[in-house]
């Protein structure tokens with residue numbers, strides 16, 4: 001049993017609820033404990049994970065959020081920089097699953113967030129759990 005923190009950027013309530021439902025179910029199915037921390041947007045997710053990791057209270061993390069393309073370059077900044085920040089933490093050996101959807105429209109997001117369809121929240125949670133297992137296998 002491990003303790004996971006889901007760090008969610010709550011930008012679209014109904015989509016986040018679905019992603020979190022999938023992520024929580026996946027972790028609890030494997031016998032893990034789950035807490036949830038809410039941050040303003042996807043750009044805050046890597047920083048919040050870094051702070052939480054520093055506390056030593058969690059074994060792994062799941063990043064949850066939805067970025068939907070708007071009219072400007074902001075979409076690329078939020079999508080790419082949140083992923084870049086998460087990848088940097090991953091390279092530091094922190095077990096993280098990236099469940100931030102980066103999509104063209106809400107219909108695409110809904111299919112991917114729904115646990116009964118693409119279940120990207122569940123997929124990110126299982127990735128985090130697997131990374132923690134891999135870290136343990138190397139004696140971390």
Ligand SMILES: Nc1c(NC[C@H](O)[C@H](O)[C@H](O)CO)[nH]c(=O)[nH]c1=O
Pocket residue numbers: 009010011040041042043044065066067068074078
């Ligand atoms: N447009 C979206 C954002 N933008 C907000 C940023 O993530 C950030 O909170 C702000 O720039 C303050 O630092 N965030 C999302 O999660 N989803 C979006 O679609």
Ligand SMILES: CC(=O)[C@@H](O)COP(=O)(O)O
Pocket residue numbers: 067068069070071072073074075076078
């Ligand atoms: C992430 C986005 O692209 C969006 O929320 C911002 O929209 P816009 O580019 O129309 O300002």
